[in-house]
Amino acid sequence: MKQYNFLIVLSMTLISSLISAQNEPVKIIEDFKASTVNQPGQEYPQVNSQGYARFQIKAPDAKSVVVSLGLGGAKGGTELSKAENGVWTGTTAGPMDEGFHYYHVTIDGGVFNDPGALNFYGSTRWESGIEIPAHDQDFYALKNVPHGNVQQILFPSNSTNTSRRAYVYTPPSYAKEQSKRFPVLYLQHGWGEDETAWSNQGRVNLIMDNLIVEGKIKPFIIVMTYGMTNEVKWGGMASFKIEPFQTVLVDELIPYVDANFRTLANQENRAMAGLSMGGMETKTITLNKPDVFSHYALLSGGTYKPEDIKDKSKVKLVFLSCGSKERPDGVKNAVIGLKEAGFNAVSYVSEGTGHEFQTWRRSFKELAPLLFLNKK
Amino acid sequence: MKQYNFLIVLSMTLISSLISAQNEPVKIIEDFKASTVNQPGQEYPQVNSQGYARFQIKAPDAKSVVVSLGLGGAKGGTELSKAENGVWTGTTAGPMDEGFHYYHVTIDGGVFNDPGALNFYGSTRWESGIEIPAHDQDFYALKNVPHGNVQQILFPSNSTNTSRRAYVYTPPSYAKEQSKRFPVLYLQHGWGEDETAWSNQGRVNLIMDNLIVEGKIKPFIIVMTYGMTNEVKWGGMASFKIEPFQTVLVDELIPYVDANFRTLANQENRAMAGLSMGGMETKTITLNKPDVFSHYALLSGGTYKPEDIKDKSKVKLVFLSCGSKERPDGVKNAVIGLKEAGFNAVSYVSEGTGHEFQTWRRSFKELAPLLFLNKK
Numbered sequence: 001m002k003q004y005n006f007l008i009v010l011s012m013t014l015i016s017s018l019i020s021a022q023n024e025p026v027k028i029i030e031d032f033k034a035s036t037v038n039q040p041g042q043e044y045p046q047v048n049s050q051g052y053a054r055f056q057i058k059a060p061d062a063k064s065v066v067v068s069l070g071l072g073g074a075k076g077g078t079e080l081s082k083a084e085n086g087v088w089t090g091t092t093a094g095p096m097d098e099g100f101h102y103y104h105v106t107i108d109g110g111v112f113n114d115p116g117a118l119n120f121y122g123s124t125r126w127e128s129g130i131e132i133p134a135h136d137q138d139f140y141a142l143k144n145v146p147h148g149n150v151q152q153i154l155f156p157s158n159s160t161n162t163s164r165r166a167y168v169y170t171p172p173s174y175a176k177e178q179s180k181r182f183p184v185l186y187l188q189h190g191w192g193e194d195e196t197a198w199s200n201q202g203r204v205n206l207i208m209d210n211l212i213v214e215g216k217i218k219p220f221i222i223v224m225t226y227g228m229t230n231e232v233k234w235g236g237m238a239s240f241k242i243e244p245f246q247t248v249l250v251d252e253l254i255p256y257v258d259a260n261f262r263t264l265a266n267q268e269n270r271a272m273a274g275l276s277m278g279g280m281e282t283k284t285i286t287l288n289k290p291d292v293f294s295h296y297a298l299l300s301g302g303t304y305k306p307e308d309i310k311d312k313s314k315v316k317l318v319f320l321s322c323g324s325k326e327r328p329d330g331v332k333n334a335v336i337g338l339k340e341a342g343f344n345a346v347s348y349v350s351e352g353t354g355h356e357f358q359t360w361r362r363s364f365k366e367l368a369p370l371l372f373l374n375k376k
Numbered sequence: 377m378k379q380y381n382f383l384i385v386l387s388m389t390l391i392s393s394l395i396s397a398q399n400e401p402v403k404i405i406e407d408f409k410a411s412t413v414n415q416p417g418q419e420y421p422q423v424n425s426q427g428y429a430r431f432q433i434k435a436p437d438a439k440s441v442v443v444s445l446g447l448g449g450a451k452g453g454t455e456l457s458k459a460e461n462g463v464w465t466g467t468t469a470g471p472m473d474e475g476f477h478y479y480h481v482t483i484d485g486g487v488f489n490d491p492g493a494l495n496f497y498g499s500t501r502w503e504s505g506i507e508i509p510a511h512d513q514d515f516y517a518l519k520n521v522p523h524g525n526v527q528q529i530l531f532p533s534n535s536t537n538t539s540r541r542a543y544v545y546t547p548p549s550y551a552k553e554q555s556k557r558f559p560v561l562y563l564q565h566g567w568g569e570d571e572t573a574w575s576n577q578g579r580v581n582l583i584m585d586n587l588i589v590e591g592k593i594k595p596f597i598i599v600m601t602y603g604m605t606n607e608v609k610w611g612g613m614a615s616f617k618i619e620p621f622q623t624v625l626v627d628e629l630i631p632y633v634d635a636n637f638r639t640l641a642n643q644e645n646r647a648m649a650g651l652s653m654g655g656m657e658t659k660t661i662t663l664n665k666p667d668v669f670s671h672y673a674l675l676s677g678g679t680y681k682p683e684d685i686k687d688k689s690k691v692k693l694v695f696l697s698c699g700s701k702e703r704p705d706g707v708k709n710a711v712i713g714l715k716e717a718g719f720n721a722v723s724y725v726s727e728g729t730g731h732e733f734q735t736w737r738r739s740f741k742e743l744a745p746l747l748f749l750n751k752k
Contacts, residue, residue, distance in 0.1 A: 039501055059486030061439050086485060105488075109462060110435030112488040119495055119502060125415055126495060142539055144532060149544075151527030152581075156520060163518055168525075175636045178554065205528075260551045 028052055028091065035117065035130045037100075042116040051095030051132045053078075055105075055114065060086025062108050069096070069103035069130065077106070097325075098134035099358025100201050102127040120201050123192040129201065138210075140203040140361050145213040146172035150205050155256040159247045164225065166253060167195050168261065169205050171212055171219035181262045183220040183269035183372040186249065186293075188227045188278025190301075195226045201357045207365055217368045220271075223257055225249065227274070227281050242284045250289055268316065271295035271371050275360045283308075290314045295371050299363040300326055300355055303334035306341035317370055318345040321363035325354035346370060404428055404467065411493065411506045413476075418492040427471030427508045429454075431481075431490065436462025438484050445472070445479035445506065453482070473701075474510035475734025476577050478503040496577050499568040505577065510734060514586075515741050516579040521589040522548035526581050531632040535623045540601065542629060543571050544637065545581050547588055547595035557638045559596040559645035559748040562625065562669075564603045564654025566677075571602045577733045583741055593744045596647075599633055601625065603650070603657050618660045626665055644692065647671035647747050651736045659684075666690045671747055675739040676702055676731055679710035682717035693746055694721040697739035701730035722746060 032046035032054050044056035055067045057080060065088040070078030080090035102122045105114050113119055117128040148171045154163040174182065187204070189197040198204045204222060211217045229245040258265040272293045274282035279301010286296045287304075290311055296304065297319035304318055318338055320331045328349040338345035348366040350359040408422035408430050420432035431443045433456060441464040446454030456466035478498045481490050489495055493504040524547045530539040550558065563580070565573040574580045580598060587593045605621040634641040648669045650658035655677010662672045663680075666687055672680065673695035680694055694714055696707045704725040714721035724742040726735040 041500065057486060059484045061484035062486065063437050063484075107483055107486070107488070108435045108437035108439075110433060110438065110483070111491055112483070113491070115487055115489070115501065124417065125491065142530070144539060147530035147539060149527040149529050151525045153525050154518070154523035163520060163523060 026050065026095070036133075037118045037120075037129050037131050038116055039118055044116045045114060045130050047096075047130065047132050049133075051098065052092050053096055053130055053132065054089070054091040055080060056087055056089045056116070057105060057107075057114060058087050059107055062088070064106070064108055065090075066106045067103055067114070068106065069101055070094075096130075096132045097353050097356065097358065098132050098136075099353060099356060099361065101130050101132065101356060103130060104128055121192075121194045121196050122201070125192075134358060136362070139365050140207050140210070142206055143210060143213075145209055147209050148172050148174065148205055148212075150199050153256070153260070155253055157248055157252045159244065159252065160229065164248060164253070165195055166223055166225035166257075167199055168224075168257065169199070169208060169222040170261070171208060171221070173212075173219055174221070174262070178262075181264045183218070183271070184257060184261075184263050185220055185222045185271040185273060185295075185371060186254075187222050187224050188272075188274030188281055189224070190274075190276030190278055191228070194228075195224045197357075198222075198224045202361055202364065204361075204364055207361060208368065211365065211368055218372050220372055221257075221261060221263060223253065225253055227278055240280075242281060242288070245281060246285050246288060249285065250292055254292070267291055267314070268294050269372060271297070271317075273297035273299065273319070273364075273367060274301055275299040275363075276301050276355065295319075297321075297363075297367050299360045299367075303330060304338065305334070306338055306343065309343070312342060315343060316373075318343050319348070319363075319367050319370060320345070321348040321350070321359070321366065323350045323353035323355060323359035325352070326359070402426065402471070412509075413494045413496075413505050413507050414492050415494055420492045421490060421504075421506050423472075423506065423508050425509075427474065428468050429472055429506055429508065430465070430467040431456060432463055432465045432492070433481060433483075433490060434463050435483055438464070440482070440484055441466075442482045443479055443490070444482065445477055446470075472506075472508045473729050473732065473734065474508050475729060475732060475737065477506050477508065477732060479506060480504055497568075497570045497572050498577070501568075512738070516583050516586070516737050518582055519586060519589075521585055523585050524548050524550065524581055524588075526575050529632070529636070531629055533624055533628045535620065535628065536605065540624060540629075541571055542599055542601035542633075543575060544600075544633065545575070545584060545598040546637070547584060547597070549588075549595055550597070550638070554638075557640045559594070559647070560633060560637075560639050561596055561598045561647040561649060561671075561747060562630075563598050563600050564648075564650030564657050565600070566650075566652030566654055567604070570604075571600045573733075574598075574600050578737055578740065580737075580740055583737060584744065587741065587744055594748050596748055597633075597637060597639060599629065601629055603654055616656075618657060618664070621657060622661050622664060625661065626668055630668070643667055643690070644670050645748060647673070647693075649673035649675065649695070649740075649743060650677055651675040651739075652677050652731065671695075673697075673739075673743050675736045675743075679706060680714065681710070682714055682719065685719070688718060691719060694719050695724070695739075695743050695746060696721070697724040697726065697735070697742065699726045699729035699731065699735035701728070702735070 032048045035045050046054045065080040067078040070092040078090045078092050080088035082088050114128040119126040120129040151168050153166050157164045272282045279298035286293045295317040300322045322331050331347045335345045335347035350362040353359040408424045411421050422430045441456040443454040446468040454466045454468050456464035458464050490504040495502040496505040527544050529542050533540045646669050648658045655674035662669045671693040676698045698707050707723045711721045711723035726738040729735040
């Protein structure tokens with residue numbers, strides 16, 4: 001089994017963020033607004049134009065309220081202070097990276113979510129989420145354009161003896177062009193996340209809608225399912241076995257999707273991509289099943305070496321990406337090697353982001369226009 | 377504007393539950409199991425075979441942890457007690473009604489969710505949820521049968537100047553029978569809930585899948601969207617205006633659904649139903665728009681009088697229901713009056729339940745087989 005480093009990378013990203021924050025005494029601009037992923041009507045958490053986040057939580061009798069998100073705060077988070085009205089308030093010690101972040105609140109030693117924020121599944125639990133407005137947020141904004149649908153399917157899985165859930169994005173033209181068939185991307189979440197991550201945190205349906213209306217991609221279907229088929233604990237990745245998930249994906253989900261959606265049901269029109277742990281799964285399954293997928297993409301999820309791939313003629317695209325705060329040289333050098341060996345390989349590095357969803361939103365935006373170009 | 381009483385009924389249900397619990401000293405059976413709507417891997421909250429709920433929450437330094445769900449406890453809830461390991465535990469003072477309940481946790485005066493439970497949108501926030509196993513839970517169980525899909529659509533709304541979200545259930549045969557068209561039920565949530573409620577809390581997709589495989593209903597499409605178009609606050613119902621939502625539903629959503637799904641796009645094949653506040657909306661809109669809907673259903677959401685309905689020939693079904701702990705006589709008497717006036721009217725009372733989702737799951741199961749019978 002190869003060594004997969006995304007947990008290490010995640011830790012390094014956090015540590016380097018903490019160190020850099022120490023050196024930046026900045027005046028905080030008081031233009032805070034409610035985060036765009038707050039619960040309806042909730043004014044907090046807030047973010048300002050510099051990327052600072054401010055929290056406000058009511059707990060009149062609490063001794064301590066600490067938000068896990070933050071830079072340079074105690075315990076790596078942001079300690080809130082109580083006002084006389086029983087409301088705790090605090091601002092991050094530094095600006096946060098652009099994009100989406102998970103967080104939670106520790107109240108008197110217990111871990112809870114911020115009642116003001118929407119919840120997103122990460123770290124094997126529903127966590128609070130916050131959006132730091134990004135300079136490029138337009139590409140994943142909800143716009144007045146034709147929208148594709150995201151549908152929950154429940155597909156039979158004999159290997160796990162249950163009905164399993166997946167989400168399927170169909171492009172706006174899917175309902176209109178009843179005789180047309182579409183290529184399919186199988187898109188995996190990361191460790192501790194689930195099949196909701198790419199559309200909730202990743203906004204992949206909106207990225208697709210926007211790319212399609214701009215004419216930048218060939219419309220395709222996206223299928224997202226749960227990849228932690230055998231339960232994976234922190235530190236247990238060394239013993240991770242791909243077979244249970246590979247069986248669900250290749251032997252159960254793909255046939256179901258091909259039977260129930262108007263797909264182009266062949267290798268040339270089938271791609272697999274994944275972020276972080278989903279990248280590890282993508283790498284292993286694409287190499288195990290060269291006749292199933294033709295386009296491979298690892299987002300902050302490792303690299304391929306030319307010698308990993310047995311039959312070059314079957315691979316139409318290798319896409320590798322990560323954030324600039326991860327290990328961009330690894331991704332770039334791997335693509336140089338793949339290109340030298342004659343592969344259609346592309347690298348992408350997201351500037352100023354780490355092992356988080358902004359990296360993966362941007363990576364997806366770069367990846368999508370490269371998929372299924374070989375087919376008419 | 378008519379008087380709508382569901383907030384009063386809700387309060388009465390809670391009060392009568394509290395009173396009855398005082399008189400029942402019962403020995404608690406120690407067969408507690410994790411609630412079926414817990415977060416993955418979470419052992420608490422638990423429920424036992426009598427319907428008691430037990431909570432366990434870690435908050436070592438907290439002074440007070442109170443769960444809002446409960447009977448006879450302080451502040452109408454269940455006060456938890458702290459053990460030496462910093463974990464708070466408590467059991468409801470009496471058995472809960474069968475089915476789904478919302479709840480939250482008050483920690484040192486602040487309102488949070490139970491980290492062990494999944495969240496469901498109710499009371500205008502994402503609340504914790506718990507399932508008390510019901511004697512009839514089989515009808516909404518996830519089974520190894522063909523499953524319909526639940527898809528998120530984003531439809532353009534000029535009147536509110538945004539893309540609005542709806543969920544659409546399509547039956548298992550929808551994808552297979554590409555030339556077939558289906559009737560449509562527009563199904564509304566209650567006050568403080570949203571378009572996720574009927575499939576999350578209500579499990580309406582599973583109820584449909586099970587009824588279809590048993591041959592008990594004609595397959596139809598269900599469309600669920602957000603009904604609190606003009607923001608409604610507690611106590612603000614008297615000033616509720618139907619027009620903004622009616623415009624979204626009738627002038628924007630229905631045309632979008634008819635254009636993008638294979639519907640039978642006529643009055644005879646279009647039904648509207650709603651629970652609680654959604655019943656009020658259903659009543660008002662069906663009476664305002666007799667040429668749009670032919671089947672009307674109010675679930676714990678009021679009644680029709682014969683004189684409310686101007687053209688009897690346009691109404692194929694009036695269905696009224698509630699829980700036995702609400703006001704069943706109102707529902708029954710209204711149906712007697714409607715029948716005497718020559719309407720096809722049906723009443724249903726859910727035994728042993730109040731103004732909660734178990735009443736509405738059962739009501740839906742009774743309603744579905746009565747819909748669209750007049751069409752081949």
